Amino acid sequence: MDNKIIDGKAVSEQIKKEIAAEVADMIDHGIAAPHLAAVIVGEDGASKTYVASKEKACHSVGMTSSVYRLPESTTEKEMLDMVEFLNNDPEIDGYIIQLPLPKHIDENKVINAIKPSKDVDGFTSVNAGRMQLGHPCFIPATPNGIMELIKRSGVETVGKNVVVLGRSNIVGTPMAILMSRKGIDATVTMCHSRTKNLPEIARQADILIAAIGKQGFVTADMVKPGAVVIDVGIHRIEDASSPKGYKIMGDVDYDEVYKVASKITPVPGGVGPMTIVSLLQNTLKAAKGEVYPK
Ligand code: NAP
Numbered sequence: 029m030d031n032k033i034i035d036g037k038a039v040s041e042q043i044k045k046e047i048a049a050e051v052a053d054m055i056d057h058g059i060a061a062p063h064l065a066a067v068i069v070g071e072d073g074a075s076k077t078y079v080a081s082k083e084k085a086c087h088s089v090g091m092t093s094s095v096y097r098l099p100e101s102t103t104e105k106e107m108l109d110m111v112e113f114l115n116n117d118p119e120i121d122g123y124i125i126q127l128p129l130p131k132h133i134d135e136n137k138v139i140n141a142i143k144p145s146k147d148v149d150g151f152t153s154v155n156a157g158r159m160q161l162g163h164p165c166f167i168p169a170t171p172n173g174i175m176e177l178i179k180r181s182g183v184e185t186v187g188k189n190v191v192v193l194g195r196s197n198i199v200g201t202p203m204a205i206l207m208s209r210k211g212i213d214a215t216v217t218m219c220h221s222r223t224k225n226l227p228e229i230a231r232q233a234d235i236l237i238a239a240i241g242k243q244g245f246v247t248a249d250m251v252k253p254g255a256v257v258i259d260v261g262i263h264r265i266e267d268a269s270s271p272k273g274y275k276i277m278g279d280v281d282y283d284e285v286y287k288v289a290s291k292i293t294p295v296p297g298g299v300g301p302m303t304i305v306s307l308l309q310n311t312l313k314a315a316k317g318e319v320y321p322k
Pocket residue numbers: 170193194195196197198199200219220221222223226239240241242260261262263299300303
């Protein structure tokens with residue numbers, strides 16, 4: 029592949045091989061394969077797709093996976109009971125609650141009932157707080173995957189200007205924290221919907237990370253020539269010419285930005301595959317007791 033393109037698919041395949049080797053070694057030593065569970069509530073199509081791909085990824089590296097499918101009518105109490113059951117099941121190393129939950133369930137309450145040592149999505153306040161302080165923790169999969177992609181693609185970060193577009197708890201905010209950590213040492217600006225002169229700020233970026241959820245938002249005139257561009261966005265766009273009837277596009281106007289960037293992640297095949305692999309990395313860490321002692 030063209031060396032301007034940061035190939036998340038290839039990097040994620042390499043990491044999967046590394047994980048599979050570790051899992052095989054555990055099994056050879058009589059240790060149970062890491063076990064990731066997922067809870068999905070209701071019939072949301074995108075959620076079902078995500079959970080299916082997580083399940084498939086688990087199997088591809090020799091991990092065990094289980095999926096608990098609950099009806100849309102599940103009550104908050106039933107959800108909390110499920111969380112308690114998973115917290116106490118010694119065979120499950122880590123689990124995720126696929127979001128969004130139905131509106132009648134308080135997501136925060138459910139997420140924060142997850143035992144931090146099994147919170148492989150890194151969404152509990154405990155793991156978020158530990159990340160903020162630089163303590164051992166589970167880092168949310170997408171920002172963790174981006175950090176791994178940046179490191180493995182040889183992108184220099186020390187002293188660089190990083191602009192993060194978006195401040196969500198699962199992408200933008202952790203991304204900004206991680207990029208400013210000692211050892212990474214970037215200077216970070218985080219933008220959101222109330223930011224003034226966003227294009228001007230974006231143009232200062234040596235590394236521009238787009239996580240705003242607006243298809244094609246980042247245009248070539250917002251990118252400094254030679255910048256590295258990381259596109260987190262996922263948008264399913266109708267496309268009659270594609271066999272699936274849709275194509276996946278990002279937050280970046282890829283064709284135009286490609287011409288000015290020094291490196292860029294494609295969509296699909298950039299950040300997406302790294303997100304799933306990060307979840308597997310967190311599950312492996314959970315099984316080995318690397319973040320919290322077993
Ligand atoms: P989100 O929770 O909707 O957050 C979007 C952020 O972008 C918010 O902070 C919002 O600002 C900001 N924003 C929205 N419109 C803006 C505008 N016009 N100008 C400046 N800032 C704007 O989204 P998210 O969960 O972080 O996800 C972002 C994108 O990444 C989505 O396309 C999502 O599908 C994708 N995603 C991909 C992966 C992956 O694996 N590749 C994983 C997670 C998410 P305010 O805070 O001011 O509202």
